[in-house]
Amino acid sequence: MTNNQPLAGIRVLDVSQVMAGPFCCMLLGDMGADVIKVEPPQVGDSSRRSMGFRLKGEDSPGFLALNRNKRSIVLDLKAPADRDTFYALVKTADVVVENGRPGVADRLGIGYDTLRALNPRLIYASISGFGPGGPWATRPGYDLIAQAMSGLMSAVGIPDQEPVKNTTPVGDLGSALFAAYGILSAILARQTTGEGQLVTASLFEAALGLSIWETAEFWGTGKSPQPLGSANRMSAPYQAVEASDGWFVFAAANQKLWLALLAVIGRQDLADLPRFLDNSARVTNARELIELLRPSFRTRTAAEWVDALLAAGVPSGPILNYEQSLASEHTHARAMVQDIAHPVEGSFKALGFPVKLSATPQVVRFPPPLLDEHGTEIRHELADKGLIAEPQAA
Known part of the structure; x- marks a missing residue:
């Protein structure tokens, strides 16, 4: 050979x-x-x-x-x-x-x-x-x-x-x-x-x-990073959420994507709130933010949300198990x-x-x-x- x-x-x-x-x-x-x-x-x-x-x-x-x-x-x-x-x-x-x-x-x-x-x-x-x-x-x-x-x-x-x-x-x-x-x-x-x-x-x-993000957070804040589940240390909202039939993920990782997300889910009322005004504020208040968003996501199926978010340019995807991923x-x-x-x-x-x-x-x-x-x-x-x-x- x-x-x-x-x-x-x-x-x-x-x-x-x-x-x-x-x-x-x-x-x-x-x-x-x-x-x-x-x-x-x-x-x-x-x-x-x-x-x-x-x-x-x-x-x-x-x-x-x-x-x-x-x-x-x-x-x-x-x-x-x-x-x-x-x-x-x-x-x-x-x-x-x-x-x-x-x-x-x-x-x-x-x-x-x-x-x-x-x-x-x-x-x-x-x-x-x-x-x-x-x-x-x-x-x-x-x-x-x-x-x-x-x-x-x-x-x-x-x-x-x-x-x-x-x-x-x-x-x-x-x-x-x-x-x-x-x-x-x-x-x-x-x-x-x-x-x-x-x-x-x-x-x-x-x-x-x-541990790039974690050490950056520690040196920047003086506090050891804590568990976040599926959330992200540098962007919010950016995590798994529950739809009417299961879970999916999305990443509104910048201001453009954040505003696009709000348009898709019909929550433009959140756009002008000071505690969610920019990414830094949203990361600081990430737990409160995701709790406000959860009820909206429970109104449709995961597949419907993924399709709608992708159509609006917001990164999103289903959570696949290995059987599903390997067969894709x-x-x-x-x-x-x-x-x-x-x-x-x-x-x-x-x-x-x-x-x-x-x-x-x-x-x-x-x-x-x-x-x-x-x-x-x-x-x-x-x-x-x-x-x-x-x-x-x-």
């Missing part, structure tokens, strides 16, 4: 498990990188056995969702012979990605300083819960903990209710995106310097780094659902590529690998380069 994608020729060693590291490496693989997933013996990536349901094979749907466009080799990094094979791989690699707790990689003999000595051009990405330094560095890294300790959990959910987290794991997935961004930047820097570097990302810093014509028009052929599953559905490249589009070159599916193949490649002895036939 010809690979003319942007990262063709870049080799990535994925020495990570579960979500943050594997998602980062999958993104690189989707752009054409040769991603080799290095897995421990017997169980492999622990996410292979996660989740409480299966399709046909032993690997979980979660593992399948995070590991396309990779090859798998099993190496016991505590065993000298397998560690030497890993060192041989490092000499051929451009990038290593690991997401263990700080200190674990060094104890295994695969820390940054050790691998950089083998390959000075190596870009080493380390994703952890809280980063390699600071008083929280050695704490376990879980998305729930990062959301809690970054401040994010204090500002999501319904006012005066028990704390909730963002169900989408923004710490895990955000750190993966930031790590990929750092890796690509380091690849560009290497073109000038000729040397690799250490890239660090963490779940905590990702959750905090994405728009989702399929944007190729966000794909069927991936698999040697055990036959095929399975997966999300498509959320960013599109016009000249070098992403493709699924490899389905998520079976454990050690490519181990012999990769060892032969290393032997051909004279880096290890030719593997013996089984």
